[in-house]
Amino acid sequence: MYGFRRVLAGLGLTIGLLFGAPAGAQTADIGQLVTALATGSFDDKEKAIVAIAASGNPRAAAIIEALGAGTLYVRKIDARIVIATPKAGGLALADAATGAAAGEGSEAELDRVRVNNRLRRAIEAAVGSLTLMSPDPKVRREAAAAVFKSRDATALAALESALAAEKDPSIRATMRDARAAVLLGSDASEAQKLEAVAIIRERGDREALSLLRGSQEANKGAIGNEIAAAIRSIEQNLQLWQAAQNVWYGVSLGSVLLLAAIGLAITFGTMGVINMAHGEMVMIGAYTTFVVQEVVRARAPELAGASLLLALPAAFVVTAAVGVAIERGIIRFLYGRPLDTLLATFGLSLMLQQAVRSIFGPTNREVSAPGWMSGAFELGQLTITYGRAWIVVFAILVFVALNAALKRTSFGLKIRAVTQNRRMAGAMGIRAPWVDAMTFGLGSGIAGIAGVALTQIDNVSPNLGQGYIIDSFLVVVFGGVGNLAGTLVGALSLGILNKFLEPFAGAVLGKIVVLVLIILFIQKRPRGLFAQKGRAVES
């Protein structure tokens, strides 16, 4: 085994030397090499494989792969060497050396070029080195990553030659890592191994860690110490990344909470109306998204990617209208009676759930993710899905827009006027009941928009809203009533706290711990994080 590796390493070196030979010579040679490959002894075949791989000929990969796959044949009648691909009623043949079509044939007219186990290894190494030098950077990167994982010593030579030729710095880095991984597992000199450890340590991800852990056994002494130090350093580093990942998950959860709670911060926070049907506004927003998607699919399939964007205004309008209807129909009769409002709106939430269940059925509805929201990207050691990232961005946009609407528009001014001093606002000519209805509509509309976003991460079912209502209230109460910034901070800190507790306590217990902490927190600061102090008059 050991000796064999050495032979292969030597062969690899030959590849390295052959690499860079003039292109014309290579093409001339390929025919002979293919013939040697098909008809020579196993030793000849092995040499031919190495030579083909080193030839730089564009056909090289196809030929060697065909050999490995058992689709390289010698045609009996003219001893032409062909590659066969199955087609209806037989095999389509192509000349191995040139790739030109060579008619059709059947299994009976052909002799398969045979390989043994030793050849298979040579084939694998050759394919590896060929992909390492593939013109497609993606293939090269994957090949290097594969070598890093397999730590296949046979690939070392190919790797080194590829490294010498590589221009792309990030692929170079991957190749260097792979080379270091191979070296660490080989009998290379101590200096080389130390260098390899340093390179892998620099890489610093989970794979590097498992690689180092795996090689700890075989390496004692100075290298062993160095490896142990590298493992410690990577572990520390990874812990930081883990924390960062948790923060990201927390921010992601927090932005969902923010979306769900921010409408409530308006209705409950500024109007003092406790709307237990708020979750159902979110749910209606989600179902509106579903309906918009179905309509787009049926009427304008070319807009499918934009259906989520189309759903935003639709959901806002629908839920805002429902909100205004609720305010005009029920809540305005119950102002000053918060507990009765709570009961009435809870009843409303039951009716809305049942209504949706009757119309759309009790099962989950599917809202598909548009292309720009699927997939993920890497940021250092973090994996971030586009869907989550967009929801975070969206939550921030909604927050900023709402803040601006309340602070900078005349409607916002009216809302603040009415909530601060209703009678005085009335005296200034503001129609307070109208402002009430619009404010409630705004809060509900925002909830509907949140529903659009939630279709991407949650099941669209009649119970969608229930899962968010308690959390939303806790966020608003925690952040401090009547304060949008408090809601933002409340949502983010609850989200992050939840995600940091989860690894220790599990998802459910973590949630329970958060609930208990909030209950304790409300003891300390009954008016929330950003409470507004003031002379509360004898209430």
Place this chain on the structure above:
Amino acid sequence: MRETDKLLYVDGISVSFDGFRALNSLSLMIDDGEMRAIIGPNGAGKTTMMDVITGKTRPDSGEVVFDGRHDLRALDETDIARLGIGRKFQRPTVFENHTVEDNLLLALKGKRRVFDTLFARRATSETTRLKDLLELIGLGTQRGILAGRLSHGQKQWLEIGMLLAQDPKLLLVDEPVAGMTDAETETTAKLLREINKTRSVIVVEHDMNFVRELGVTVTVLHEGSVLAEGSLDQVSANPRVVEVYLGR
């Protein structure tokens, strides 16, 4: 804590809400048996001052000493009420779903812990005291009706009656005649003078005629501190007072 022979000793208290200074180094001393009227424009800190004295708001700095030995800053509303400071709110606050008599009964001085009230029975001394109080506040014939059905003025009197039932040493009365008819105002002034025979009273009021009728020392508050103090005539002549409050 300072030793003092004043019934109420308020020295240099400041309170601020989010940067707004509601009280700014306010000082006030009330003697045993004194009645004091406090006037001042809206936002002068009258109600906040009462909040501080009754333990509802904690001052950022300054001293509040009651009866020469109780540091009120360390106590809450219940403790302070038990020490003998009664407070009437600006808006009459009585138990609207209880009868007039029950309102007074709950206010009567006595044990106030959970198990005391759970097994309490009405003593004859209590019945007598209730009768006296009902007479004093002039609600004898309304004793059995729900307090919620009383007129605005009657509610004010009932609330004052409840304060008396507590048998406090000091009464804080916030705008007792707001919204009252002239006749009711006169009755209220009489009632307060009657009460003042045995207790100290602080009255916060806007109604100058009513203050004149009481005929007591007046303290003028402005922007959280004392602007002037003296008889009504004296403070009325003070140009600063005229400028910020009375004049124009």
Place this chain on the structure above:
Amino acid sequence: MIVARALFADNRRLVLCIAVVLIAGIGLPLLNLLTPPTSALHVPTYVVQLVGKYLCYALLAVAVDLVWGYCGILTLGHGAFFALGGYAMGMYLMRQIGSRGVYGNPLLPDFMVFLNWKQLPWFWQGFDQFWFAAIMVVLVPGLLALGLGWFAFRSRVTGVYLSIITQAMTFALWLAFFRNDMGFGGNNGMTDFKEILGFSIQSGGTRAALCFASALALALGLVVAASVVGSRFGKVLVGVRDAESRVRFLGYRPENYKLFVFVVSAMLAGVAGALYVPQVGIINPGEFHPANSIEAVIWVAIGGRGTLVGPVLGAVLVNFGKTWLTGALPEVWLFALGALFVFVPMFLPNGVVGLWRSRVKRAPARADKTAPLARPAE
């Protein structure tokens, strides 16, 4: 008992209510046992079961009313106390199964054997004794109420904030009891009970006795509630509901009053849950669902908050409606329940009893606010 006598003299309706409860609780099971099924007077077994269930709900409603109707604490978590009482009873009943379970383990309930547990967790010790379980039925809900109330009332959390906290509490328990490693049977809860105090849980006699016990518990609960609200304590309580700051400035400590009534109420709810479980034969985490607690509130609202007869009436009426509608038109039930929630606060703030009172006495609707209102947020 002087207090009680004076009270009943004042409150004929309450006496009538207790009488009806006792007659129904004794009479119906007796008719079920003593008359042949062919008789016109025969009461079917399922009716006895239903009545027993309604009586437990009524006791829960009385407990809710005690804190909401009289003290203004809108609790959205009383279902948790009910369920805890139920679980305590369920644990006793589980241990009575003994080796008759599917796995035949003499000590461990089936679900523990299934989870490969080797020994009984510490918190299951003692539940083989009825007296111990009976103490836990009131102690556990009482302690939870004491802990929560102590924190909440001391820091003056009121109104909807308190409602949300109580709801969060039952929500947390709901999540927790779904977990297998909590040791309470997880998702499936506890069921397949065999006997209680040595009597088969399926037998007609036991059913009748349980129904009667529920009636008795409700009657006792009403008497306890009546003496609490009829005392000077009760007057302070109503004062806390209507004008808490006035109570405080009179020198009372409202938090202690709230705490006491909250704990008493939680214990009543625990008893109701404990009687409920052997009659329905199952207890599972679903009982902790926040919706259950809110439903109990609507029984009180419909019957009439701040009265003692109201919650009994409301619980029976709503649950009768539920039984009937979920059988006849299951889709409509949630609409109907939801509509009740909307309708009652808007048009019937004093509930059915309030309606009855104004009709019977031909008096105009009371101008005062019987409804315990928190002040609008300022």
